[in-house]
Amino acid sequence: MIQNPTGLDPALAERFAAIVGERYAVRQSSDIEPYVHEPRGLFTGTASLVLRPGSVEEVSAIMKLATETGTPIVPQGGNTGLVGGQVPDRSGGQVVLSLSRLNRIREIDPVSNTVTVEAGVVLDTLHHAVDAAGRLYPLSLASQGSCEIGGNLSSNAGGVAVVAYGNARELCLGVEVVLPTGEVLDDLRKLKKDNTGYDLKNLFVGAEGTLGVITAAVLKLFPKPRGREVAWVGLSSPEAALGLFDRAQDLGGGALTAFELIGPRPMEFAMRHIPDARPPLEGEWPWQVLMEISSGRSAEDARQLIEHILSEGIEAGQVGDAVIAASTAQANEFWRLREMLPETQKAEGASIKHDISVPVASIPAFIAEADKVVTGVCPDARVVCFGHMGDGNLHYNVSQPLGMAPQEFLALYRPMNNAVHDVVRSFNGSISAEHGIGQLKRDELIATAPPVAIDLMRRVKAAFDPAGIMNPGKVI
Structure with missing residues (x-):
C-alpha cells in the first residue's frame, strides 16, 4: 500500500534522483510548477520531485524502487490532457514521471508502413518525420505541437481524422511498457495479424498510466494522399x-x-x-x-x-x-x-464542457434533447456545440449566460453534467469519447457504468498494480 500520504521522504527522494542524475531530478518549486497544473485549470496538485528519465532502463529502476517503497508514480507526457489524469494530488507524496526525454524515433519502415517511436516524441515532430519519408501518420489534434505519443496512447486520443483512420488505439500495433514491478514488456511488433493470446497492448492503450508506463510503440503509417x-x-x-x-x-x-x-x-x-x-x-x-x-x-x-x-x-x-x-x-x-x-470560449467566461459520443445517426436527436435539458438547468446558458460528426463525437459545451458571475455558473457544474450525460446514456452513448476519465469523470464512471464492468476493471488494476502505485485516484 502507499506509504507516503503526506509527503516524500527526503532520503527516498535522493534514491530516486540518483537513478536519473541530479540534472534530471526536478526539485525546485518554480521548476516543478508546470508539471502540476492541467491546461484548463480544473486540477492542481503538488509534488516535491519530478523525474525525467532518459532510458527505458531508468524507467524500470524507478518503477522497481517505487513498488518496493510504496511510492505513487504519476506518468506525464506533454501535459495537454483535459481530465486531470496527468496531474499529481495535493499530498506532495506522488512523484511525477515525465517521459519527455524518451524522444527518439527508432525506425521508420515505409514498406511495412510502420514507425517505432518513443513515448516522449511530440506528435507534430512525428508528422514531419514520416512526411519526409513519404508517409502519413494521421492522428491530428489541436495540441499536436506539444502533446506526446505516450500521452496520446495512454488517453486513446481521437481528433479530426478518426472517421477515416481510427483513434490512437486503432493506429497502434505494438507497445513497450514498463510494469510497476520494473519488468519490461517488449511487444514492439509490426504485425497486422497476430492471434497469439490476449491482446495485452490494448490494456495499456487508454489506461491513462494506471497499469504501467508506455515507453515506446509501433504505429501504423499510410501512403500520403496525392x-x-x-x-x-x-x-x-x-x-x-x-x-x-x-x-x-x-x-x-x-x-x-x-x-x-x-x-x-x-x-x-x-x-x-x-x-x-x-x-x-x-x-x-x-x-x-x-x-x-x-x-x-x-x-x-x-x-x-x-x-x-x-x-x-x-x-x-x-x-x-x-x-x-x-x-x-x-x-x-x-x-x-x-x-x-x-480557445474562444475562454473569452466568453466560464464554461461546462462535455466530450461525448453517440451513434452518428442519433446526433440530431441528441442535440435537440440536450438543448432542452440545458435550458432546464440554466435558462440563459449558451450552448457551444461542435465536433467530429463523422465518428459521433461532439464537444457539447455550455458557456455561462451573459451577465452571470462565473462562479455562480460553475456551481451548476454537477447538475449540468448529470443532465447532459443522462441524455447521452439514453442514446447508449459515452460520457468520454476522446479525452479520457482521469479525475474529472472517475466518480461518475464508477457510479454509472455496469457493476460487472467496474469489478472487472478493478481486478485488472489489482493484477497489474497490486501495490497501488500507478497513477492512483485516476480512472478507477
Missing part, C-alpha cells in the same frame, strides 16, 4: 448535416478524411475572438460543416469527388452554400478556425 480538398459548407440543421455525411460516405468511402460539425455559437465566438478571422461563407448559416476529401490518385480526383458530393448535396436540399478552399493557405485557414474553437 490530392486533398477542403470545403466549408453552410446548412440549415444537424439533420441536413447528417444527410450530407451519409452522402459523402456513400460517394467518397475512405476518401472522406474529416467531417466536422459546427453550431452557430462557436462561429459567433470565433469571429469575435480569433485574430484576423473571416467567415468562410457569405451570409449566416445556423450550422456549418468542415469537410475534407483525400485522394491517393491525384489532386484532380479529390477535386472532382468533393465537387460531386457538394453538387448532389445542393440538389438534395442538404447544402445551402459551400466554398472549396482555393489554395493550401485557405485550407489551412479553414482548419485554423476549427482548431481554435475551444
